[in-house]
Amino acid sequence: MMMKKTATILLVSTLALTFTGCGGNLSASSDSSSNGPVTEIDAGTTTGMADMPVAGITADLSFETEKPVATADAAQSYSSIPDDSFLYKGNVISVLNDTETTLDALEASNTTPGSLYQDEKLYSLDSGAIEFETYNVDGKEQPKCIYIIEKGILTPKNICVGCSIDELVDAYGEPDKIHDETYDAYEYNYGDVDLVFDLNMSEKKIDRICIENTETVSKVNQEPH
Numbered sequence: 001m002m003m004k005k006t007a008t009i010l011l012v013s014t015l016a017l018t019f020t021g022c023g024g025n026l027s028a029s030s031d032s033s034s035n036g037p038v039t040e041i042d043a044g045t046t047t048g049m050a051d052m053p054v055a056g057i058t059a060d061l062s063f064e065t066e067k068p069v070a071t072a073d074a075a076q077s078y079s080s081i082p083d084d085s086f087l088y089k090g091n092v093i094s095v096l097n098d099t100e101t102t103l104d105a106l107e108a109s110n111t112t113p114g115s116l117y118q119d120e121k122l123y124s125l126d127s128g129a130i131e132f133e134t135y136n137v138d139g140k141e142q143p144k145c146i147y148i149i150e151k152g153i154l155t156p157k158n159i160c161v162g163c164s165i166d167e168l169v170d171a172y173g174e175p176d177k178i179h180d181e182t183y184d185a186y187e188y189n190y191g192d193v194d195l196v197f198d199l200n201m202s203e204k205k206i207d208r209i210c211i212e213n214t215e216t217v218s219k220v221n222q223e224p225h
Helices: 002-018 073-079 099-105 165-172
Strands: 085-088 091-094 120-125 130-137 140-148 177-180 184-189 193-200 205-213
Touching: 091 099, 099 130, 099 140, 165 184, 165 193, 165 205
Parallel strands: none
Antiparallel strands: 085 091, 120 130, 130 140, 140 205, 177 184, 184 193, 193 205
8 A cells, every 4th residue: 555655646746747837837838830719628727817727637646546646638738729829717819819709718808998009909807917909900800919918827838927038948949030129029930920028138037928910910000099
């Protein structure tokens, strides 16, 4: 019995270490570029900001059972999320989904948007933890950008606001573009999507993450009201 107990504890400890990363959550990468409707992910208890899947693991700590100690099904689901997306309140959020789908997934359908520019709407939720920006293209509200502002909301490569620049480069490689004129940022290009990590250079950390829909951005004419 003692040997069985010891082996089980070691296995749980190993799994916990495997899935711990920058945000204290899952460490996962995604090579997928497929986009689909918002998908419900069974990844443990999630409440959105700073409460991503702890490890995506359902653990059975009964020493008398012959069942596997833990399963990583939820972790596998998370690793399949494409780079244009992130997990929020159990939903996969993508800037490539239509505006209505994204607002529903963000639980922002009843949020009154503000704006700085003509034809633009800016939805703020969770007290500004996430912002969703849309743009009017030919009379239709199209998704433009999603801003992740608070710590603890992870990209599929386990990067969040507050991670160091070194952690960012370890996860994503060298950036496709470095912004260092009006603001400091590393930009990664994925065709339909650009990932822009705004940086605090004095602290060498990520200040904000912006996920841009490149098709919508290409049509923007930013004129103030």
